Amino acid sequence: MKIAIISGSHRNPSQSEKVARHIENTLQAEQPDIQTWLYTLADNPLPLWDQSIWEDNAEWNARLAPLKEQLSSSDGFVIVTPEWHGQVPAGLKNFFLLFGRFELGHKPALIVAVSSADGGAYPVAELRMSSYKNNRICYIPEHVIVRNVEKVLNEKEADNNAGADAYFRERISWALGLLAGYAKAFKPLRENVNIHHEKFGNGM
Numbered sequence: 001m002k003i004a005i006i007s008g009s010h011r012n013p014s015q016s017e018k019v020a021r022h023i024e025n026t027l028q029a030e031q032p033d034i035q036t037w038l039y040t041l042a043d044n045p046l047p048l049w050d051q052s053i054w055e056d057n058a059e060w061n062a063r064l065a066p067l068k069e070q071l072s073s074s075d076g077f078v079i080v081t082p083e084w085h086g087q088v089p090a091g092l093k094n095f096f097l098l099f100g101r102f103e104l105g106h107k108p109a110l111i112v113a114v115s116s117a118d119g120g121a122y123p124v125a126e127l128r129m130s131s132y133k134n135n136r137i138c139y140i141p142e143h144v145i146v147r148n149v150e151k152v153l154n155e156k157e158a159d160n161n162a163g164a165d166a167y168f169r170e171r172i173s174w175a176l177g178l179l180a181g182y183a184k185a186f187k188p189l190r191e192n193v194n195i196h197h198e199k200f201g202n203g204m
């Protein structure tokens with residue numbers, strides 16, 4: 001079993017990556033049978049989608065192959081996204097243009113939104129509404145919104161608001177346990193059901 005964690009902020013460093021690293025550490029400590037792979041969009045490692053991707057461009061194939069291998073061998077995902085002007089960052093939307101049903105399809109995913117204040121609901125709504133149609137990623141009903149993120153999940157205890165920090169650590173741990181359960185339950189589903197239809201490559 002493998003869970004891939006995608007950190008959706010282009011900033012370097014970013015609070016989203018801090019949260020993503022906490023999630024990776026939590027999975028490693030609490031779910032020893034689960035392997036993890038963290039991929040960060042810090043500094044925009046992926047160029048914007050262009051038409052040559054659909055024309056078997058060698059450069060794109062070489063760039064995407066190692067990432068496709070990591071994603072297609074994953075059984076579930078954690079999508080960490082900051083709220084930027086009420087939206088998901090463009091680099092994360094680009095990620096969903098570059099990877100599709102063969103990497104993400106019919107695999108559970110936990111959304112973790114991040115806000116420096118009391119935002120974070122818009123990117124959850126955006127991902128749930130518009131990022132799954134063709135790739136068929138399955139967002140689980142539980143999500144996490146890490147509000148006032150600068151005050152939680154820091155390595156130095158003194159930097160944390162103790163009550164909020166404890167709350168988010170417990171809530172993230174529980175949500176990851178749920179995700180692990182979905183990932184285990186969905187694996188046989190993908191093996192036993194015809195999830196890739198010749199005619200219906202895209203969702204409606």
Ligand SMILES: Cc1cc2nc3c(=O)[nH]c(=O)nc-3n(C[C@H](O)[C@H](O)[C@H](O)COP(=O)(O)O)c2cc1C
Nearest residue numbers: 009011014015016082083084085086115116119120
């Ligand atoms: C371009 C930009 C726009 C932002 N817009 C919002 C916003 O609409 N709502 C919000 O709660 N925070 C907003 N923030 C603040 C982020 O919540 C904050 O930067 C937080 O640390 C998460 O982003 P990060 O992962 O890039 O650090 C914005 C930050 C940036 C860089």
